[in-house]
Amino acid sequence: MTEPIDPNDPLEITQPADLTESADTTQPAGLGDSGEPAEPDQDAPPEVMRLIAALTAIPGVxxxxxxxTYLPExxxxxxxxxxxxADLPIAALRRSNGALENELLLSLEFRIQRNEAGLRAAEFLSWWVRDQSRGGENMQIRSIGLPPMVAGDQQLGRTLRFTIDWxxxxxxxxxxxxxxxxxxKALALELATNMYKDAF
Structure with missing residues (x-):
């Protein structure tokens, strides 16, 4: 029997245990201790692994x-x-003065290669998210970057990542x-990638 989402459970912003087993609250969502994207959690449910696999199968990702993230909290x-x-969709949440009732933010975060393949991947996913939104899904795609310099060390050019907010x-x-x-959603992305594989 499945357990319902408990809005009274403590919120782990980075990786709540609902979809993955581990959590890391010391870094922005999606980053490990090294500042690089965290490795996929092999204990995650099959549906999660399938969506991650569908995304990383796109050339350039x-x-x-x-x-x-349970947004009402x-x-x-x-x-x-x-x-x-700071990684949350701040403008969207401020515009609606917070979350809708029972709203869960599913953040599909990814990085791209720093070349033509990476740009094509970002463009393809921008189209796919736009198409999903036009079809009725509350989805958007955003880019995220960290401060250009920290304590005299340059970060600019090393922190760019993207997230699909669902x-x-x-x-x-x-x-x-x-x-x-x-x-x-994994199936939809697989079908779209296969349909347009010749575009890559």
Whole structure:
């Protein structure tokens, strides 16, 4: 029997245990201790692994992972905080004065190669997200960068990453429904990539 999402459970911004087993609250979402994207969690549910695999199968994509955040537990005042809060879709949340009821943010984060293949991957995924949004999904794609310099060390040119924000709401709060939706999104991305494989 599946357990519902419990909005009273403590929130782990970077990797809540609902979709993955491990969490790291010391770095912005999607980054390991080295500042590089975290390796995929091999203990993640098959639906999550399939979506990550579909994304990394796109030529030019280097790494990807899926994070989730239960948005009703994020206050609008939290959006000015550093770290993982700074990676949230701040403008969208401020515009709506916070989350919708039972809204879960599924953040599909990825990096691209620093070449033509990487640019094509970013363009392809920008189209795919646009197409998903036109079809009724509450999805958007964003780029994320860290400060150009920290303590005299240059970061500019080394921190660029992208995230696909998927605002998912399910009144039943049933994790089985979330995972089913993730599996469906993996299939949709696989089909789109295969359909346009000659474009790469």
């Amino acid at each position: 280097t790494q990807a992972q899926l994070d989730n 994020v206050a609008v005042s939290d959006l000015s905080l550093p770290g993982p809060y 605002f998912y709401a399910d009144p039943s709060q049933d994790m089985a429904n979330v995972l089913s939706a993730v599996g469906g």
